[in-house]
Amino acid sequence: MGLRNIIGKGLGLGLVRRRKPFSTATCDGDGNGNAKSINLYSAINQALHIALETDNRAFVFGEDVSFGGVFRCTSGLADRFGKARVFNTPLCEQGIVGFGIGLAAMGNRAIAEIQFADYIYPAFDQIVNEAAKFRYRSGNQFNCGGLTIRAPYGAVGHGGHYHSQSPEAFFCHVPGIKVVIPRSPRQAKGLLLSCIRDPNPVVFFEPKWLYRLAVEEVPEDDYMLPLSEAEVIRQGSDITLVGWGAQLSVMEQACNEAENDGISCELIDLKTLLPWDKETVEASVRKTGRVLISHEAPVTGGFGAEISASIVERCFLRVLIPFSVFCLCIITVKLSNYYLLFPLGQNLRSFIGTSNHIFTPLKSQTCLPSPIPSTPPPQNH
């Protein structure tokens, strides 16, 4: 597997592999500014510089952010903008988010870092009961819309249970917040700036697997990418694949392999999971008649279930044998047998990050007869 080799080499040595994992059809930036090849953490860093530069009421804070953060995303910010605006906080996630809510409630842009998404749970109450309901419960007298919570998520390969989780589904059940996950450096910069400037609290999960691994041309200027708009990053006609974040690189690899077998894949990056763009997914599924959803998080109660439920609701008659055609190939980092084999989780990524996990069900699904009926079905079901 080519991809696995790239991952192994790239991460094991901590080296930046110059590769362009995504063929983005649309231009993300305005295309006018200078663009440089940078990795994902540098793109985040650029976005934070711009956010602080363009709004003197913006603050960046969290555990160890002052010296640059454990992933270097906040490098240079404290020197540039001062320790009053970029600062360390005590090691207390509920405090970080609660403090951020208060700061945001005073009209500031509070950009809070949770060091790992695995440690966001102490802040769950502040996010779910406070940030998400702040505007609603006050009848729009108060809001904490300036709050953005950044957290690195997902498996890298050696993180074990507590540096590998993908907790996005917990937050997708909460009206009042937005959940955004970028797939690449250019996306990360544009989406993060949109999140910071969005008038609603946002949880922004950063794929830490790609912090150094993913490199692409990123415009140096200030640009924003729309929230709640999915993007078709690969056009195809036989099957729709839906994913987000780091998992898209695995899915793209599977698409390439399928292409060699003559299967034409359409790949959609959801980007914003809450509120998510049902229309783009629906349009694609109506076209291809087959769908495959993949995420790193556990399958039960995962966000893939939400997507599949919506597809059942909206495109039931567009698929030939609905429940066999819906092939939810959901990959989990928490299968217990992996841990029995590798108690330290050292080689976890090499198990979950293979495109064969996706390719095999993809193949079996597309072996079914074409689900598109020769005559269009009635629109009202």
Added chain:
Amino acid sequence: MANWLRISSRTVANHIKKRMNKGFMGDAVHVNHSSGLWWGLNRGGPVSDRNRRHMDPLAWNRATLLCVQRFKSTLAEKQHDSFLSSDSDDDNQSVDFPGGKVSYTSEMSFISESSQTRVPCYRVLDDDGDLISDCDFQQVSKEVAVKIYSNMVTLQIMDNIFYEAQRQGRISFYLTSAGEEAISIASAAALTEQDIILPQYREPGVLLWRGFTLQEFADQCFGNKADYGKGRQMPIHYGSKKHNFFTISSPIATQLPQAAGIAYSLKMDNKKACVVSYIGDGGTSEGDFHAGLNFAAVMEAPVVFFCRNNGWAISTNVSEQFRSDGIVVKGRAYGIRSIRVDGNDAVAVYSAVSAAREMAINEQRPILIEALTYRVGHHSTSDDSTKYRQLDEIVYWKKARNPVNRFRNWVQNIGWWSEQEETQLRNSVRKQLLEAIQVAEKTEKPPLSELFTDVYDHPPSNLEEQEKHLRETVTRHPKDYPSDISV
């Protein structure tokens, strides 16, 4: 939390790893001179200066007086203080640890878990409402005193009438301030309108003081169209932007870390204002209590944390809540100056909050106030407190230690209040309230569309879809839905 794992992460830059390991491997004695990491934790300036400030005689003389009284009480406290006062130790006898010098001792001495006597409670008026001689307090003008008293009476009447309205089934829920009237009203009196309030839920007196009208209270409790919260929350969850009173949320203590963030914003804007955040005794057991106090201390944020220790968290007595001498002693562990005050003495509350506010703003630091009081009423209309506490106890606090009666004695003895004014006030407030309730009851409920607004700044397509679906269902089955809500 899993520091070793964070360090071992291969994605963490190598030089950071080295620094962290150095710090964690007992090499810390020299670290604060060599490593930027430790300095990052002390943003307020050099470590030693910060610590010395805590040991300096306090700038505010009244607070000094109280602290001195407290320190001389026990042997344990002396030991504690000698442990802290290591300024005179020569360098060979101390370790230059991150956070400041620590002296060595050959004596194996544990700090006592508590002092032998409890921290005394500051008061100004005795049980009969007479001024205690040689008392240190903030002068209260006639105008302020009369307003405090009038507000306390208004709150009592409001509680009685809303409580009855709930019993008659006209509102769904209510929660009285009985026994704690002095706390919310006298503390509000000591603040300016620019000071920002983060309430728990038993502080409607603050709103009353700031001019929230009886009609506004009634509209919230009835959840009608005029309620600022658009009828979304249970009764008593007030909020008013124009009164700098953040909307109450039911979860306990969540407002405390938020208070630190709001106060940090005031600090950044150089505002001459502070945040006052209220909490009950039960709330101090929450993790957010720790987060709020610690953040405010570290960020040097002007917050006055006001704890109403009324002895009971629903049915849980303070003896089942914590093993410390109440809440006042917890301040020191966070590096926060603290005072215990008689919450049923309006003048003491007023004086302590005035002083706390002044210190919080002038010195840019949090202050902790513990007010001893008693919840004379049930926790709420959903509670019957006679099931878990003695009637004698309730009656004692209601009669002998009543904060409203005590304050009335004081204003009446000075000659600022009369029997005639009392009767007039009570009649007038009762009349206004009954009118307010009638109006609130007749005012229509918020329309169905308000169920979906304000979740986000604009309703996204998924909520529009859900709203459309709900409207269709209501139209199809109108009998299943309330008739007084416009679709």
